[in-house]
Amino acid sequence: MLELYNTPHSTCSQKVRICLAEKNLEWTDRHVNLATKEHLAPAYLKINPNGVVPTLIHDGAVITDSSVICEYIDEVFPAPALTPAEPAQKAVMRAWLRFGEEVPTVAVRVPSFNMAFLPRFEGLSEDEFHDQQADIRPLRKQFYRRMGRGGFDGEDFSAALEQIHSTAQRMNDALAAGPWLLGEQYTLADIILAPLLDRMADLGFADLWNTDFPRVTEWFERSQERAGFKRAFLKGTRLSELHDLAGPTC
Numbered sequence: 001m002l003e004l005y006n007t008p009h010s011t012c013s014q015k016v017r018i019c020l021a022e023k024n025l026e027w028t029d030r031h032v033n034l035a036t037k038e039h040l041a042p043a044y045l046k047i048n049p050n051g052v053v054p055t056l057i058h059d060g061a062v063i064t065d066s067s068v069i070c071e072y073i074d075e076v077f078p079a080p081a082l083t084p085a086e087p088a089q090k091a092v093m094r095a096w097l098r099f100g101e102e103v104p105t106v107a108v109r110v111p112s113f114n115m116a117f118l119p120r121f122e123g124l125s126e127d128e129f130h131d132q133q134a135d136i137r138p139l140r141k142q143f144y145r146r147m148g149r150g151g152f153d154g155e156d157f158s159a160a161l162e163q164i165h166s167t168a169q170r171m172n173d174a175l176a177a178g179p180w181l182l183g184e185q186y187t188l189a190d191i192i193l194a195p196l197l198d199r200m201a202d203l204g205f206a207d208l209w210n211t212d213f214p215r216v217t218e219w220f221e222r223s224q225e226r227a228g229f230k231r232a233f234l235k236g237t238r239l240s241e242l243h244d245l246a247g248p249t250c
């Protein structure tokens, strides 16, 4: 039995949902409400001490971290393969997973919080924000403190956009040998990047690749056409459907 603790709009949850859909797997949806801090409740922290979504439970085995979960799914349910068989190519794919975690996944949080999530903190004093929001997060305490109740400043915002732009540049280079990031085979590298671009497009920043990187535009269109992507992005999974988006701060 597969159970996925996840949140519809969470990009890391979306990565895993695409992967499950590509494999045509049935799974039980364990909905976690981030706004009410269900992911910080003791019962959830027992399965995911980082206090983040997603978490996969497969026949009692607890697997955390979206890229790790995707690799696990691909290993346990090998068809269709989403990882190259050849070791050097597998290493290239894994480097994309690490890059994805380190650069664009971190970057998309900045406009996401500034434009959609700040109303969660309205009415809180500085101390309340620290005590009830920032300091209770095992993994994100410093992130919340830097953001504060008022959101990230213009410098952080611009840096995040620059990181997405350079991600798109790197993708555009790789896609010279497309149609996918590793060439002919659609892999986990494509899966983990698609929700990040989808988030940026949803927030109105698709020009970060549409202007300079046409191969990324085409890749994104191809990605969105896949049945797996469509199943993972059911209605109500985008921030623009759930929130009144504020304008960018810079």
Ligand SMILES: N[C@@H](CCC(=O)N[C@@H](CS)C(=O)NCC(=O)O)C(=O)O
Residues within 6 Å of the ligand: 010, 011, 012, 013, 034, 039, 051, 052, 053, 054, 064, 065, 066, 067, 137, 140
């Ligand atoms: N490395 C983790 C990161 C997961 C993550 O950051 N999830 C976000 C939602 S996309 C979350 O749960 N945030 C909780 C919070 O902000 O407290 C993964 O890839 O699964």
